[in-house]
Amino acid sequence: MAGKLIMHAVQYDRYGGGTAGLKHVEIPVPTPNKDEVLVKLEAISLNPVDWKMQKGVMRPLFPHKFPYTPGTDVAGEVVGVGSDVKNFKAGDKVVAILSLATGGGLAEFAVAKENLTVARPPEVSAAEGAGLPIAGLTAHQGLTQSAGVKLDGSGKQANILITAASGGVGHYAVQLAKLGNTHVTATCGARNIEFVKSLGADEVLDYRTPDGAALKSPSGRKYDAVIHCATGIPWSTFEPNLSANGKVIDITPGPISLLTFAIKKLTFSKQQMVPLLVTRDGENLDYLVKLVKEGKLKTVIDSKHPLSKAEDAWDKSIEGHATGKIIVEP
Missing domain, CATH: 3.40.50.720 (NAD(P)-binding Rossmann-like Domain)
Incomplete structure (x- = not known):
């Protein structure tokens, strides 16, 4: 069913091009594999690695293929789960890290591995949670x-x-x-x-x-x-x-x-x-989310941008003078 639904996303289809290389597209909502959750996204945070990959800094490793939907740090609500998923159900609020290889963040929905998805308590907003994965x-x-x-x-x-x-x-x-x-x-x-x-x-x-x-x-x-x-x-x-x-x-x-x-x-x-090459780690991410809940760590948000103006967020990240995290909201 989910595969037939259409969503808005931002992609690029070749290396280079900067902000001008981003394209707004309508694509099918992804279907979760058995070990994945489908998340309706509420916030995505950008990292320098996102535009560096577009520049080709990580080729031939990433991205695996074009067109590519950038963004790996997301927060939102679970709306579907794969057959093997034990810890999450529809309605759960979560923070997740997506794979750099396949991306998927700058969109309305994304699929995330269960082991790289953590619960987001009510005390932690979507934007605060989305800031955490790579940078935290x-x-x-x-x-x-x-x-x-x-x-x-x-x-x-x-x-x-x-x-x-x-x-x-x-x-x-x-x-x-x-x-x-x-x-x-x-x-x-x-x-x-x-x-x-x-x-x-x-x-x-x-x-x-x-x-x-x-x-x-x-x-x-x-x-x-x-x-x-x-x-x-x-x-x-x-x-x-x-x-x-x-x-x-x-x-x-x-x-x-x-x-x-x-x-x-x-x-x-x-x-x-x-x-230092960061390791994606659900356990450490859960620890960071709990620190935010307890008031021992805060995500400082530089700016928020709607998905329809993702280019503004991309530009701001490339400039390199953000104070805290840059957030995109579908």
């Missing part, structure tokens, strides 16, 4: 797995630097880091300094000032770990600011960062470059 999991995994921060506060004191702290990943990273036993130094533009302090950062640097560009802690601390959410900062800028065993966790590793990672490994350096 990246921040969470960078801090807990790569930097070794214990979010229950039980670990030893650590000094953490978070670059681009007002962005999607950065604003979650500041809040999560402060749940651990950490002193957080953050960088952002001048207009966001008070905002980043309000998230809990202990000291904030304007990246355009000499000290900000040099990443120097105002209190003279060396960093045990850097959650690096900006781009274009060379290793030589990080090195003098790191503690003896300091790590730079790069959430958008490019060729230079991968080369630095290899050199540091080969030379047995105690200071390390750590490329």
